[in-house]
Amino acid sequence: MFVASDDPLASAAIRLSARTRPPDATPAESSCRPFGLRFLHPMSTPVRPVYVYSHTAQVAVGRDGLPLAATMGKDWRTKGTSDGDEGPEEDYGWEEQ
């Protein structure tokens, strides 16, 4: 059976693969490691805030039941080390500045 994610060139396969985080692994032997992975920088793993999704307001709310967007006002920023199309953002969000 044809599975779109197996198509090596179809853009739909990119979207699917972007949704599937590659498994954690130890680095490969240097003899087969792509050049593009030679200069990686370790980053701290982003932490998401404690939140509950409010089905009434259709937004994330904090412990006090208020929308995070409203309570934190402009004191959040969205940013990413992997910005935009390349996959799910892990570090957008609600960082207090």
Next chain:
Amino acid sequence: MTVVVLAQDCDAPVDRVVLALAERSVPVFRADLAWFPQHLAVDAELVDGRWVGVLRSEHRSVDLGDIRSIWYRDPAAFHFPPAMTAAERSFAFAEARLGVGGVLATLDALWVNFPNRACDAMYKPVQLATAARCGLDVARTLVTNDAAAVRRFAEASPHGLVHKTFGANTLTESGTLKVAFTRRLAMADLAELDGVAHTAHQFQDWLAGKAYEVRVIAVGGQLFPVAIHATSPAARLDWRSDYDALSYELIELPSDVDNGVRRYLAALRLTYAAFDFVVDREGCYTFLESNSSGQFGWLEANTGAPITAALADLLAHGAP
């Protein structure tokens, strides 16, 4: 008429747009595709060539004929019962995508962005070629898995090369999250190119005369250009690497760049995109890339650019 928002349930910019739509008294149906099929249902019948029915969560529903616009903002993948086997899950995933996606694709609604258009625009070589055809300056670029080609390209480069990934620049190894920022290649790097053969790589000329960078957020017909000024060596190379060293400024685009961006959006049939440019000391813009779901929230927070309001208005009106 209702705005459908397909997004993950913890996404700050989405929350702000949903709140802005509520302020405008615009009905919103927000769902994450991870809710399908256990917490999200589709019920659609083909009637006279149109799909008639509802999209329904446990808390609300929307009539398919009542959807004015759909914001497709990185929803998570369908989530199936854990008891499914891998084979069953693969089958269910394909059926869900073709079934749910197929029904939604037929709706007479504005998409921001239509998933297939967004996917097509993910290819950086497509972006660069499209930008050039739309009248935007682009950096000299090489795509190759041939080390000899890299050396040839480097010899013709006036200020050296940078390496950029085509896609995700993050990887987790040995429990550590790692990021590949744009890397300016040293002579020693060019002497050790064995890894180039293992997959496709992208190399570009280093733009030595860079004064600052610009991100342009395009929302329908509105453009929000923000200059990004970097004050650290790392941020000057790749501003994503040092956010604390950045300052921001709302600017106006030169008319040729403005026109080029609009032609690009039309060519790739996008209603939203984030464009990144390098601007040199003479004020010349060089296109780097575009992200059809690129981030904007921190730019709005730092400049006051009314991007959330523009998105809410676009979705509410259902047309640019």
